[in-house]
Amino acid sequence: MTTAAIILAAGRGTRAGGEIPKQWQTVAGRRVIDWTLDAFRQAPGIGPIVVVLPPEEMDRITTTDQILTTAGGDSRAASVKAGLKALEKVKAPAGVLIHDVARPCVSQALIAALIGALRHNRAAAPAVPLSDALWRGDAGAVAGTLPRDGLWRAQTPQAFAFNDIVAAHDAHHGDAADDVQVARAAGLEVAIVPGDEDNIKITTSADFPRAERILRGHMSSDQRPDFDVRAGNGYDVHRFGPGDHVILCGVKIQHDHGLNGHSDADVGMHAITDALYGAMAEGDIGRHFPPSDSRWKGASSDIFLTHAVQLVQERGYRIANIDCTLVCEQPRIGPHAGAMQTELARITGVEASRISVKATTSERLGFTGRAEGIAAQATATVIRP
Numbered sequence: 464m465t466t467a468a469i470i471l472a473a474g475r476g477t478r479a480g481g482e483i484p485k486q487w488q489t490v491a492g493r494r495v496i497d498w499t500l501d502a503f504r505q506a507p508g509i510g511p512i513v514v515v516l517p518p519e520e521m522d523r524i525t526t527t528d529q530i531l532t533t534a535g536g537d538s539r540a541a542s543v544k545a546g547l548k549a550l551e552k553v554k555a556p557a558g559v560l561i562h563d564v565a566r567p568c569v570s571q572a573l574i575a576a577l578i579g580a581l582r583h584n585r586a587a588a589p590a591v592p593l594s595d596a597l598w599r600g601d602a603g604a605v606a607g608t609l610p611r612d613g614l615w616r617a618q619t620p621q622a623f624a625f626n627d628i629v630a631a632h633d634a635h636h637g638d639a640a641d642d643v644q645v646a647r648a649a650g651l652e653v654a655i656v657p658g659d660e661d662n663i664k665i666t667t668s669a670d671f672p673r674a675e676r677i678l679r680g681h682m683s684s685d686q687r688p689d690f691d692v693r694a695g696n697g698y699d700v701h702r703f704g705p706g707d708h709v710i711l712c713g714v715k716i717q718h719d720h721g722l723n724g725h726s727d728a729d730v731g732m733h734a735i736t737d738a739l740y741g742a743m744a745e746g747d748i749g750r751h752f753p754p755s756d757s758r759w760k761g762a763s764s765d766i767f768l769t770h771a772v773q774l775v776q777e778r779g780y781r782i783a784n785i786d787c788t789l790v791c792e793q794p795r796i797g798p799h800a801g802a803m804q805t806e807l808a809r810i811t812g813v814e815a816s817r818i819s820v821k822a823t824t825s826e827r828l829g830f831t832g833r834a835e836g837i838a839a840q841a842t843a844t845v846i847r848p
């Protein structure tokens with residue numbers, strides 16, 4: 464019996480603080496979404512995983528044989544429907560776990576308990592009994608105490624027989640707080656599985672340190688990623704051809720020649736991208752963006768660099784520094800080096816003070832000396848804290 468998972472990450476909420484939605488923020492050295500995805504990827508018995516993303520951020524998750532992405536809708540319910548549709552397109556699973564991306568601390572035990580619950584129930588969801596007293600407040604004062612008997616705090620992942628939850632969502636109109644509400648509206652009985660106090664939902668900035676402690680605690684000593692430092696190097700050459708400008712490290716510079724290449728021939732950015740791939744032992748640009756693929760013809764090279772940066776982040780690393788040397792007699796690089804650092808900082812999300820661009824001539828020796836082309840070499844260091 465296949466159980467699939469849907470991770471809801473289409474929210475744009477920034478209530479948790481910071482300028483970016485919480486799924487892209489970092490906790491315990493990795494993006495929230497990567498922790499959540501990993502929990503399901505590592506769970507025995509989970510088949511396909513569909514990540515529902517904002518339409519404009521689809522490329523921030525790398526798809527694999529197991530991980531698919533689909534664009535979300537305007538409401539939570541619409542996003543769940545999109546996830547269900549994406550699963551139907553591949554192959555309808557027997558069961559599905561629907562989970563909010565903002566709960567990255569979900570444990571393997573809880574996922575297993577829900578998969579198990581689906582063997583005897585058409586729907587099951589985790590919850591913890593309410594232990595605090597429950598008040599009604601009015602104008603800053605307690606206006607009454609409510610009975611808490613029989614009250615539960617709902618969590619995700621919520622588990623359903625696939626066909627049942629598809630039918631329930633098809634019959635449901637408007638939004639819903641969660642999928643249990645949709646299922647119950649369709650007449651499904653939902654079993655309560657004991658939830659986990661550590662399965663917190665990151666809602667405000669105060670939740671990040673707590674999530675960090677929990678995630679670090681989850682890792683057994685052999686899983687806990689050791690502090691790791693890696694360096695990679697990249698080297699690239701492009702030949703001069705007809706043209707009136709070159710693009711170097713993302714900056715357009717007027718010149719009496721252009722650079723030939725399949726993409727925009729940004730030799731500096733290519734060397735930096737290869738340095739990052741090299742640090743992750745992930746080959747080079749050609750492996751990820753084959754020159755035989757016409758999609759990359761004339762492509763702006765920030766696509767390649769963005770992909771390499773994402774790969775570094777997904778592995779739990781962050782970029783400590785980048786150093787790039789351009790080798791050419793002309794054009795002069797010095798006047799543009801600052802703009803190049805700023806542009807590279809923008810693309811990589813690394814502060815400009817950790818990015819160096821410098822240039823050298825080759826004393827008129829060799830192909831760079833004869834002004835036949837430009838060479839670049841780059842070093843990048845990445846750290847897993």
Ligand code: MG
Binds near residue numbers: 730733
């Ligand atoms: Mg190149």
